[in-house]
Amino acid sequence: MSARREPVGTGRVVPMRAAAGEPHGAARLRHHVVTLLVENKAGVLVRVAGLFARRGFNIFSLAVAPTHDPRFSRISIVVDVESAPLEQVVDQLDKLVNVVEITELHPLEAREAELLLLTVSADAVSRSQVIQLAEVFGARVVDVGTDALTVRFASSPEEIDDFEEVMRPYGIRELQRTGRIALPKLVRED
Amino acid sequence: MELTGAQSLIKSLEQQGVEVMFGLPGGATLPVYDPIIDSSIRHVLVRHEQGAGHAAEGYAQVTGRPGVALVTSGPGATNVVTPLANAYMDSTPLVVVTGQVSRAAIGTDAFQEVDITGITAGVTKHNWLVTDASDIPRVVAEAFHIATTGRPGPVLVDFPKDVANQRTTWSDPGPVDLPGYSPPVDPDPQAIAAAADLLVRAERPVLYVGGGVVKASASAALAALVEVTGAPVVTTLMARGAFPDSHPLCLGMPGMHGNYTAVTAMQRADVLVALGSRFDDRVTGKVDAFAPGAKVVHVDVDRAEIGKVRRPDVAVVADCRAAIEALVAAIASRSGDDAADPSRLAPWVAQLDEWRARFPLVYDADAPSGASGAGRSAVKPQFVIEQLRAATPADTILVSGVGQHQMWASQHWTFDQPRTWVNSGGLGTMGFAVPAAIGAKVGRPDRTVWAVDGDGCFQMTAQELVTASAEQIPVKIAILNNAYLGMVRQWQHMFYEERYSEVYLSPDLPDYVLWAESMGCVGLRVHSPEEVLPAIEKANEIDDRPVVVDFRTDSMEQVYPMVPSGASNDDIVVHPSQQGELR
CATH class of the missing domain: 3.30.70.1150 (ACT-like. Chain A, domain 2)
Known part of the structure; x- marks a missing residue:
């Protein structure tokens, strides 16, 4: 696959591009978007991130913010992995006590x-x-x-x-x- | 009523019904240790925090109640990481309280500070840093709830020193409110019906029973399932005793050192019903070649186990006992062509019996010729286990460390009751046996507790026998002393052309008898087969202090059968005397 974000020179970032020969944006379809409703408590993010890090999965992007209910935050994670290992991660994320709900969104359905x-x-x-x-x-x-x-x-x-x-x-x-x-x-x- | 955070902690533990905890005080836990003087909770003072953790595990494994350990910050906390990892692997309910430096000092590299919640995040079900004393009753209630429900496991509560000194009040926290935590209980009736269909129509079924059956206290339900289906049972290393070895349909232990029939029955099965087992690599061998013709039913309370290794045809996510009871009810309610008919399995059982007759667990009982060579002894380790089994009460609790002796204990002991076998399965923690035996004896003082240990294992945690002597916990330790790190030696023997690298210990350095006596135990030594039984009987008579028996065993013994690492279970290597039978 083509490079996505490559650091060039002094910390600059080149924009994401589709792989050569693929229609623009096709690379993105390999990405999985996982959104988690979590308790708004200290240490939750590190537990979530730890399950990805343990397998050597790089988190492509991450957004965390409170929801309409102040007890909960929503985490949106984009990872670039095969489906099978991701399924295992999602099951294990679900075991985290502070994780209330998990949705895995296909880009076409989101x-x-x-x-x-x-x-x-x-x-x-x-x-x-x-x-x-x-x-x-x-x-x-x-x-x-x-x-x-x-x-x-x-x-x-x-x-x-x-x-x-x-x-x-x-x-x-x-x-x-x-x-x-x-x-x-x-x-x-x- | 006003009280300190420390008093609130101890009161919360008392409210949870804690009767004993294992621990060792330090600077950060000084305030917590003061109210212990006035508490109903017995505190067992260990000599190393690892011992506290393993003792709590031993206690939990034999009682089914959570084990509790209390250690200080920094090195006290890091010393308990191995027991936490061990308990996480073996799903043992554990509540560990660690001291922490005062809140203002956290993150400043203060004396004996360590980020223990960070360190243990991957080896606990959950952990907490208590930041306000008013949270204590709630956190302790959550900790016990999480440790003991669903798939059990260890939790850790990190407790800063100034929170322990904070003035607070105690009130009943009420029911726990954990929106992200709701372990499954009842099975899905459709899944149960599908599982019943498969099981009733199976021609070569095997019930693959794991530690979850013990955790869920599902032995009676399992016996009913066997009764109604006539299906044979294999019990994994974590499940020994979940189904009685004396039952004609019990095939014993499968896996890398499982017996031929248990291993091969799974390979040939057409329906494999996994009950609280997790397709561990030590059971499956090469996964792609494991039970290739079997449709799989997987019952587990942990959804993440479903499909982790082997994708099941039917998944039942539920408490193991509830699921097995539902399965029994579903099968028993069938009639006509849909009914279970154990007699249909006669050809399968006959095949199993034939394998059992051809490939029993055997060892070279004869004394090696010229038993004087380096490391040779006429005492066979398997013989010691057999004699031990014969000379101890039926409900004896057997504890082991990790290595050859553990496999021989699991193979050659006859387990007829659940919670009579305590060992380190998933993590394979050498040094587990002595402290775990202490915890087991504390939990079941009415039982005889024997630990079978290796000489390498014993040297790792033997200091806890001081604890056992001081606290009058009369455990009995059988060291199968072959002067080697035997399992590593076996692999070097088989796979490294007998190039033995750093595996030789020594039969008499240390002198185990003198060491035992210096720790307040009775020390005995056995050199010959004739001395084995008298030594066991003498040890059984001693009930006022721990006993250590140094059995000098034959170092050349290998554990058979063996499925080489990464090989298919079809390529099982049986004892040399049986290898002609395979052709």
């Missing part, structure tokens, strides 16, 4: 969202192009420097990938993504 903050070079020549492109995507400029802009973009992970790619030629200086959060798609009556 509504996913992610947030991006990106600082891109934008001098007098390129600035208007960058702003225009941001507007096309529905991203917002949240900070303006002498020769750079910081843009905020909330969308699906795939659109965020696209946006990164579009920004790359202008020179990405800093980039931070939150990791995806997900909820199951709703059923609609025909």
Whole structure:
């Protein structure tokens, strides 16, 4: 498979790309999204992460935040593993006393969202192009420097990938993504 | 009523019905040890914290109640990690309380500070760091609840010194509120019906019984299942005694050192019903070649065991006793063509009987010629086990360490009752026997408790015999002293062209009799087969102090049968005298 996030140079991150020869975003389908409803208590995250680390599974992205009920938090984890070993991890996650509920979401059955903050070079020549492109995507400029802009973009992970790619030629200086959060798609009556 | 956090802890333990705990005090547990003076709980002062943990395990395994250990912070806590890992592997209910440095000092590399909740996260069912004394009654109630329900296991409560000194109040915590913890109990009727279908129609069924049957106190239910189906039983290392060896349908222990019939019955089975067993690699051998023709029913209270190694055809996630009782009821209620008919299994039982006749467990009973060579002795270790079994009460509790002696004990002892066999199965912890025997005797003072130990194992934890003497816990230890780390030696013998690397100990360094006597025990030594029975009888008569018998056994003995590591169970290596039978 193609490289996803490879550190290049001084801690910069190149955007995720699909494998050569695959349609854009196909690599993502190998990813599994596991969302956990957990008790909002100290030490829960390390117990959850420990079950992945024990097997040498790398966590691709991770988002943790409280839910509408202050007793519980929701953890969204994206891992890139085969299904069979993941099933075993999910069973063992379920054994953790602080884990209340686990849902494994296939990307096609989930509504996913992610947030991006990106600082891109934008001098007098390129600035208007960058702003225009941001507007096309529905991203917002949240900070303006002498020769750079910081843009905020909330969308699906795939659109965020696209946006990164579009920004790359202008020179990405800093980039931070939150990791995806997900909820199951709703059923609609025909 | 106002009290200290330490008093609240001890009161909470008393409320849980704790009658004994094993421990060793230190700086961080000074406040906790003060109220122990006034408590109804007996405290057994061990000589090393590992001993506290294993003693608590021995206590738990024979009583079915949770074992409790209390140790200090830092090294006290790390010393109990091995027992926690051992209890986690063998699903033994354990509540370990560790001292911790004061809250303000946590994370500062304070004296005797260690992140024990972090260290033990992977070897406990759950653990807690108590950050406020008002939480104590709730945390202790949760700890006992989690340790003893579902699949039992160890838990740890880390208890900072200043929390122990905090002023607080004690109130009954009421029922535990754990939204993420609800172990299954009742089996799914559909799964039971499917399991009953398979079992009733099976031509070559085997009930593959594991430690879960002992944990769930399901021996009576299992006997009823055997009665109604006529299916034969294998009992794993953790399940010895769950079904009586004296029963004609008990095939004994399967696995790497299981007997030929138990191993081969599983290989040829058409239906394998796993009851509280987990398809351990020591049982399955090469997984792809294990029981290749069998449809599998897997009954386990732990959902994560289902399909971990072998994908079952029918999964029953439930308490083992509830599941077996439901299975018995489902089978008994059938009639006509659907009814169970044990007589249908006659050809299968005849086949099993034929294997049993051809491949009994045997050893070379004859004295080695010229028994004087290095490490040679006329005393065969298997003979010692047989004599021990014959000369002790039927309900004797047998404890073992880990290695050759453990396999011989499991093979050659006749187990007829559950909770009479205490050993370290999953983790394989050398040094388990002496402290576990102490815990077992504390739990069942009415029983004779014998430990069969190896000389290598004995040297790891023998200091706990000081505990046994001081606390008047009269355990009996049979050292099968072959002067080697015998199981490692056996592998070097078989797989490393007899290149023996760092396995020789010594028959008489240390002098086990002098050592025993210096620890307040009676020490005996046996050199010849004729001395075996008299020594056992003499040991049985002593009930006011521990006894250690140094049996000088033949170091050349190997454990047979053996399935080489990674090989198929079909490639079982039987005793050399039987190898012609395989052709």
